[in-house]
Amino acid sequence: MMSLIGSIFLLIGAIFILLGAVGLLRMPDVYNRIQVGTKAVTLGTIGVVVGIIFIHPQWWSKLLVILGFVLLTSPVSSSAISRAFYRSGTKVWHKKRLAKTKPEQKGRAKE
Amino acid sequence: MKKESVPYISVFLICMVLWLMLTATFATDELISGFVIAVVVCVITAPRMQILNGLRLHLGAFPGVLAYLFYFLYALLKANLDLAKRVLSRNMHIHPQMVEIKTSMQSDLGKLFLANSITLTPGTLTVDVNDDKLLVHWIDCPEGADMKKITGEIIGQFEKYLKRFVK
Structure with a gap:
């Protein structure tokens, strides 16, 4: 019974990680991709870890520590990455802007 | 509670709880070594943990x-x-x-x-x-x-x- 509940949680986690991967492919720009990557993968990790808690109940405390670290560090790292992109001048994607995009930073490519 | 003691108490509590959860036992020798390590880490790092001053330590x-x-x-x-x-x-x-x-x-x-x-x-x-x-x-x-x-x-x-x- 416990292992069945655990398996269901594992499946839910895996589905959310899959959704994260699909979103990573479909989203138009870097900020949206970071959003999908952070949220879906965090919830997916929670699902997987909770599933393991049900399958191996004797590991619960260590798994909770892992959960805490993931919850604290994954938003911080994604925030740092997006801040780096923002500082380097990456623009936010808009639907209207799509028509008049021009190849930018030609000089950079030659270096 | 004095303001300066907040980082010490919180660093100690965090270390101790982490130790307990990672060892996953209440054996006496594990508790003693965890306590000693938590005190050492607390004494070394707490003066630099200005960020923890934001914590409100009370029962609520x-x-x-x-x-x-x-x-x-x-x-x-x-x-x-x-x-x-x-x-x-x-x-x-x-x-x-x-x-x-x-x-x-x-x-x-x-x-x-x-x-x-x-x-x-x-x-x-x-x-x-x-x-x-x-x-x-x-x-x-x-x-x-x-x-x-x-x-x-x-x-x-x-x-x-x-x-x-x-x-």
């Missing part, structure tokens, strides 16, 4: 943390269902925009928690923090919303819950 803090965690998990679940809907729909309904919101959290620790919460809740991502202004990337910004409304909509209940245990 623990239920506050629990209430925050439950609300946070609920928001995370909602965020992911919302995101799943967006990712799987044929033409993605997204209107991304950078918005600036104002927070009333005073300490750095409070801002850290708030920024983390914003990043993991529906459609928002914290990009930068300047004093009391947070720069947020919002995946579905409604047209012509003003700063006050945006702030209320993004922060929501988080500040109320966070203020129970951080400044």
Whole structure:
């Protein structure tokens, strides 16, 4: 019974990680991709870890520590990455802007 | 409680709880070695842990943390269902925009928690923090919303819950 509940949680986690991967492919720009990557993968990790808690109940405390670290560090790292992109001048994607995009930073490519 | 003692107590408690959870036993020798290591780490690092001054250590803090965690998990679940809907729909309904919101959290620790919460809740991502202004990337910004409304909509209940245990 416990292992069945655990398996269901594992499946839910895996589905959310899959959704994260699909979103990573479909989203138009870097900020949206970071959003999908952070949220879906965090919830997916929670699902997987909770599933393991049900399958191996004797590991619960260590798994909770892992959960805490993931919850604290994954938003911080994604925030740092997006801040780096923002500082380097990456623009936010808009639907209207799509028509008049021009190849930018030609000089950079030659270096 | 004196202000200077807050980092010492919190570093010690964090170390001790981490030790207990990682060893997963209450054997006496493990407890003693954990205590000694926690004291050593606490003495070395606590004077540099200025960020922990933002913690409010009192009896009401623990239920506050629990209430925050439950609300946070609920928001995370909602965020992911919302995101799943967006990712799987044929033409993605997204209107991304950078918005600036104002927070009333005073300490750095409070801002850290708030920024983390914003990043993991529906459609928002914290990009930068300047004093009391947070720069947020919002995946579905409604047209012509003003700063006050945006702030209320993004922060929501988080500040109320966070203020129970951080400044």
